[in-house]
Amino acid sequence: MTHIVILGAGIGGMPMAYEMREMARPGDKITVISKDSKFHFTPSNPWVAVNWRKRDDIEIDCATALAKKKIDFIGVAAKRVHPDKNQIELEDGRSVDYDYLIIATGPKLAFDEVEGLGPHGHTQSICHVDHAVEAEKDWQEFVKNPGHIVVGAVQGASCYGPAYEYAMIMDTDLRKRKIRDKVPMTFVTAEPYIGHLGLGGVGDSKGLMESVMRDRHIKWICNAKTTKVEAGKMYVTEHNDDGTPKKEHVLDFKYSMMLPAFKGIDAVFGIEGLTNPRGMILIDQHQRNPKFKNIYGVGVCVAIPPVEATPVPTGAPKTGYMIESMVTATAHNIRDELSGKEPSTKATWNALCLADFGDTGACFVALPQIPPRNVNWYSEGKWVHLAKIAFEKYFMRKMKKGTSEPLFEKLVMNALGIMKLKDK
Secondary structure, eight states, X not given: OOEEEEEOOSTTHHHHHHHHHHHSOTTOEEEEEOSOSEEEOGGGHHHHTTTSSOGGGGEEEHHHHHHTTTOEEEOSOEEEEEGGGTEEEETTSOEEEOSEEEEOOOOEEOGGGSBTOSTTTTSBOOSSHHHHHHHHHHHHHHTTSOOOEEEEEOTTOOOOHHHHHHHHHHHHHHHHTTOGGGOOEEEEXXXXXXXXXXXXXXXXXXXXXXXXXXXXXEEEEOSEEEXXXXXXXXXXXXXXXXXXXXXXXXEEOSEEEXXXXXXXXXXXXXXXXXXXXXXXXXXXXXXXXXXXXXXXXXXXXXXXXXXXXXXXXXXXXXXXXXXXXXXXHHHHHHHHHHTTOOOOOOOOOOEEEEEEOSSSEEEEEEESSSSSOSEEEEEESHHHHHHHHHHHHHHHHHHHHTOOOOHHHHHHHHHHHHHHHHHO
């Protein structure tokens, strides 16, 4: 019997468990370890933050769902991974031995890198459902006495889609309440231009997103480094294209949500050969760590270089489609190893972003993620908003049933089908 341990139970970890169960041999044991006892559909957090969803709508109990597939679950955080001993030390003092380890933890949110940032500071977050629930409480107070909103992503952030989504969702919610005219809004981002998305742009995302922002009366500051946040006040340095400081901004706000930079979780941070200096998992073309050959990495926790150098540091996003392909490749490669073969499957590393704008939306497809690309396409319309709602339902059903159905791949194929129809 081989023991395969998956660390993390999120967008990467749960599908990883299901696909690994299908690919592993009948006698192999699979265990999922996570600090969270429930799976949350993270892409729905912006809706939770304005009370368009309740947390119960987007979460399921991990142990119950995994048990249906005879997968063990330990709802305790990992304290430290010991690759030299093939062992995970848990926060409750227990240790778990493994033959193969798949790290799918997602990131540690680096709020501490900007003074006053985050839920324990002066800004909100939608990175975790717990944060979104707290953001919604402040949102309900804010709409009673509205004012200036500052929303965006700080330097080093690598996931920009949710910031744009939340800006548009707040705008839509305010219009529904008939108080949008009382709320100036400023988008602050490390991106060199609106619509960069950490991808160097996709299609005419720059023109599209600038147009959307103008239509919704949202001002923006790009090449922005957020230096400090105080109660109701954000300090931002805007930079020139050569990286030199251009202008200092002091932005007053009544409500703010800023996405942080990501780094690796404490359980792996600083392990030589396993992580890069930010604590992200080093992997080869087969998702396998080059030093510790029985450790694989999938999802947001893996180390991927930026798509391009930018005046203010930006990271590359790991979208759901990319994560899904990492999961599938890892499951096949571990199966190869169990059969005495060398890993041979590579993830596609394509990018798909469904950006919901509250009552409409935009879809971006980059194949592959890093230019030059075979497909560099976007589309906009109400269909994207409806597609994201439908996808949420399908993905939650997938998690409850324990299926490894490749939903992101189907979504991309449908999007490309729409593109071909438009071309005709």
